[in-house]
Amino acid sequence: MTAEHVVVVGGGVIGLSVAWCAARAGHRVTVVDPAPASGASHVAGGMLAPVAEAWPGEEELLELGAASLHRWPDFADRLARDAGMPSGLRPEGTLVVGVDSADRTELDNLADYLARLGRSVTRHNGRELRRMEPSLGPSVRAGLSVPGDLAVDNRVALAALRAAATAAGAEFVTARARAVRAGEVELEDSALRCDVAVIAAGARSGDLHPLLSGAIRPVKGEILRLRARTTALPPPTRTVRGPVHGRQVYLVPRDDGGLVVGATQYEVGFDTEVTVGGVRDLIADAEQVLPGIAEYALVEAIAGLRPGTGDNLPLLGWLEPGVIAATGHHRNGFLLAPVTAEAVVALLSGRTPPEEVKAADPGRRISPENGGQQCR
Amino acid sequence: MTAEHVVVVGGGVIGLSVAWCAARAGHRVTVVDPAPASGASHVAGGMLAPVAEAWPGEEELLELGAASLHRWPDFADRLARDAGMPSGLRPEGTLVVGVDSADRTELDNLADYLARLGRSVTRHNGRELRRMEPSLGPSVRAGLSVPGDLAVDNRVALAALRAAATAAGAEFVTARARAVRAGEVELEDSALRCDVAVIAAGARSGDLHPLLSGAIRPVKGEILRLRARTTALPPPTRTVRGPVHGRQVYLVPRDDGGLVVGATQYEVGFDTEVTVGGVRDLIADAEQVLPGIAEYALVEAIAGLRPGTGDNLPLLGWLEPGVIAATGHHRNGFLLAPVTAEAVVALLSGRTPPEEVKAADPGRRISPENGGQQCR
Numbered sequence: 001m002t003a004e005h006v007v008v009v010g011g012g013v014i015g016l017s018v019a020w021c022a023a024r025a026g027h028r029v030t031v032v033d034p035a036p037a038s039g040a041s042h043v044a045g046g047m048l049a050p051v052a053e054a055w056p057g058e059e060e061l062l063e064l065g066a067a068s069l070h071r072w073p074d075f076a077d078r079l080a081r082d083a084g085m086p087s088g089l090r091p092e093g094t095l096v097v098g099v100d101s102a103d104r105t106e107l108d109n110l111a112d113y114l115a116r117l118g119r120s121v122t123r124h125n126g127r128e129l130r131r132m133e134p135s136l137g138p139s140v141r142a143g144l145s146v147p148g149d150l151a152v153d154n155r156v157a158l159a160a161l162r163a164a165a166t167a168a169g170a171e172f173v174t175a176r177a178r179a180v181r182a183g184e185v186e187l188e189d190s191a192l193r194c195d196v197a198v199i200a201a202g203a204r205s206g207d208l209h210p211l212l213s214g215a216i217r218p219v220k221g222e223i224l225r226l227r228a229r230t231t232a233l234p235p236p237t238r239t240v241r242g243p244v245h246g247r248q249v250y251l252v253p254r255d256d257g258g259l260v261v262g263a264t265q266y267e268v269g270f271d272t273e274v275t276v277g278g279v280r281d282l283i284a285d286a287e288q289v290l291p292g293i294a295e296y297a298l299v300e301a302i303a304g305l306r307p308g309t310g311d312n313l314p315l316l317g318w319l320e321p322g323v324i325a326a327t328g329h330h331r332n333g334f335l336l337a338p339v340t341a342e343a344v345v346a347l348l349s350g351r352t353p354p355e356e357v358k359a360a361d362p363g364r365r366i367s368p369e370n371g372g373q374q375c376r
Numbered sequence: 377m378t379a380e381h382v383v384v385v386g387g388g389v390i391g392l393s394v395a396w397c398a399a400r401a402g403h404r405v406t407v408v409d410p411a412p413a414s415g416a417s418h419v420a421g422g423m424l425a426p427v428a429e430a431w432p433g434e435e436e437l438l439e440l441g442a443a444s445l446h447r448w449p450d451f452a453d454r455l456a457r458d459a460g461m462p463s464g465l466r467p468e469g470t471l472v473v474g475v476d477s478a479d480r481t482e483l484d485n486l487a488d489y490l491a492r493l494g495r496s497v498t499r500h501n502g503r504e505l506r507r508m509e510p511s512l513g514p515s516v517r518a519g520l521s522v523p524g525d526l527a528v529d530n531r532v533a534l535a536a537l538r539a540a541a542t543a544a545g546a547e548f549v550t551a552r553a554r555a556v557r558a559g560e561v562e563l564e565d566s567a568l569r570c571d572v573a574v575i576a577a578g579a580r581s582g583d584l585h586p587l588l589s590g591a592i593r594p595v596k597g598e599i600l601r602l603r604a605r606t607t608a609l610p611p612p613t614r615t616v617r618g619p620v621h622g623r624q625v626y627l628v629p630r631d632d633g634g635l636v637v638g639a640t641q642y643e644v645g646f647d648t649e650v651t652v653g654g655v656r657d658l659i660a661d662a663e664q665v666l667p668g669i670a671e672y673a674l675v676e677a678i679a680g681l682r683p684g685t686g687d688n689l690p691l692l693g694w695l696e697p698g699v700i701a702a703t704g705h706h707r708n709g710f711l712l713a714p715v716t717a718e719a720v721v722a723l724l725s726g727r728t729p730p731e732e733v734k735a736a737d738p739g740r741r742i743s744p745e746n747g748g749q750q751c752r
């Protein structure tokens with residue numbers, strides 16, 4: 001079966017990637033979003049870091065992330081070509097650093113865990129780390145080098161995805177979807193008929209379809225966007241992340257001296273206000289890693305809502321005939337965009353999606369015996 | 377002599393106040409500013425606090441500030457009436473608080489100094505202070521109550537001043553002045569003829585007239601604008617300021633749960649970027665005073681340039697025939713607006729300005745033997 005008209009609900013990184021790839025594959029595509037590229041994807045750090053973020057018990061997420069990361073270089077090349085603008089991909093790799101002895105233990109556990117999975121990473125002491133990234137502060141005592149974990153400038157990538165989707169023939173409807181049914185996407189005061197609807201509405205997806213109700217919850221995250229001033233040390237070339245006194249922080253360099261610092265994590269409903277305490281903690285943790293940021297300009301402080309699921313895996317697959325779920329990507333929307341788009345295009349054509357996507361089948365979440373919500 | 381056409385260069389609080397009062401007094405008034413109400417006045421905390429900010433050796437500034445504060449209630453009433461909108465004046469008074477023993481010594485010195493000048497203030501311990509303002513944190517150990525020192529919502533007042541000036545007949549020219557001479561204000565590619573020009577261009581005033589060159593320097597200040605979230609303790613009703621471990625911080629409540637936290641102080645030229653270190657310090661100091669702000673929303677972080685002078689007094693008076701200086705108000709633009717406007721209107725009509733204004737005569741700064749620049 002080849003779907004004719006595909007309506008993608010949601011214009012974030014997932015929705016745009018699906019729209020672009022589906023339009024490219026010959027489908028008629030319509031994207032529905034009241035404000036494309038303005039939600040959590042606009043806020044994201046853009047790390048493509050399945051290895052640095054690996055967590056015992058989440059092997060399926062690591063495999064899915066690794067499969068998607070593997071696709072990113074080609075995805076980015078094609079994106080830049082189709083869009084006629086940069087994809088935003090940065091090839092410089094990732095360092096995971098720690099400050100105190102508990103952080104060091106956490107790094108050791110991560111390295112051991114990855115080694116058991118056959119993914120070895122290189123350990124470094126503080127001096128070696130500062131040789132790689134001279135802006136790292138003296139508090140940084142230990143670290144792991146993960147050169148394969150990359151990053152992408154989220155806003156550059158979103159602009160490219162939008163341009164590429166448009167160039168491939170996708171159309172945009174500026175409206176909010178209220179519900180999705182087989183054959184129909186209901187808007188505020190009208191409806192769009194379609195052969196297949198793809199729900200890619202992030203944290204708002206749970207309201208759109210009864211089978212998603214309760215399966216996705218908003219996980220608020222705040223980030224800071226900084227820029228190195230001429231008087232300050234330049235930012236690192238690699239993404240630097242770490243447990244800092246046990247708290248996760250990441251610093252993702254952008255071109256032109258930009259640096260994204262993230263991210264807080266709260267479960268407080270649909271709240272996107274930036275709090276003073278969140279900003280305070282992000283600055284404090286980031287300064288432990290890069291003391292020079294005190295001299296950086298604070299360009300923006302902004303919050304978004306990650307779409308969280310009970311097991312941190314997305315919901316990716318047929319929800320019912322005519323309705324595909326491509327949501328619940330939590331902290332991994334940019335990382336998982338290539339494999340998600342490929343999987344959706346395969347489903348649209350009746351082909352089998354990549355093997356690693358099986359674990360994300362939405363059936364696991366909507367069976368009642370699996371309703372518990374865990375979150376690390 | 378009564379001036380016919382008055383051109384006011386600068387549309388901040390001083391320029392707008394002068395324009396309004398001069399137009400009200402029957403002058404034809406033109407305000408020249410590329411973006412009125414957008415500079416340091418837009419950033420200001422809006423404290424009207426000559427007593428809380430008194431400093432040994434600055435008795436003339438205290439007298440001038442007290443004279444202007446005395447005029448504020450009438451000024452605000454007239455402003456609200458002429459503008460048909462609120463003036464932004466808040467009558468709740470000011471607390472000066474301290475955290476450590478050095479802060480307490482500073483408060484004692486201030487109280488003793490004010491007593492010697494015949495201005496007594498009331499001392500309070502931490503418990504008394506928390507009875508007045510329950511949101512004060514346990515670190516606050518001592519304080520002074522200065523009920524006569526007030527505050528004004530800077531943005532509300534600017535909107536009212538603009539409306540009142542317009543209602544009184546003032547006209548606005550959206551342009552940047554390049555130079556001011558007797559009888560003429562030179563713009564980018566034209567010139568405005570006038571009988572009297574008033575230089576009220578804040579930190580940029582030094583470039584406009586040779587007699588102001590070097591007499592005014594930009595003093596950068598960063599502030600945060602917060603808003604209490606429903607989950608947080610409400611802000612204090614009074615302005616709370618203090619030395620916190622020796623560093624000055626102020627918290628000025630606004631209507632609707634708003635709170636302005638200021639202000640850093642740097643001398644780094646014409647730089648209005650908000651720095652990470654500045655934000656960090658403001659949050660840290662403000663949290664010592666009001667721990668509940670961690671739960672506040674960070675609405676805005678913004679920087680402005682105070683027009684500093686060598687002795688912290690403004691430059692207020694005839695610069696040469698046909699040119700009046702009304703600039704160099706440093707941290708006190710809102711406080712000194714009423715007395716400045718009254719003085720300029722008096723000068724325009726050939727009358728004697730208020731006695732306290734004499735100390736601000738610009739002649740003191742432009743005589744070469746008095747060129748030293750001090751700044752506390």
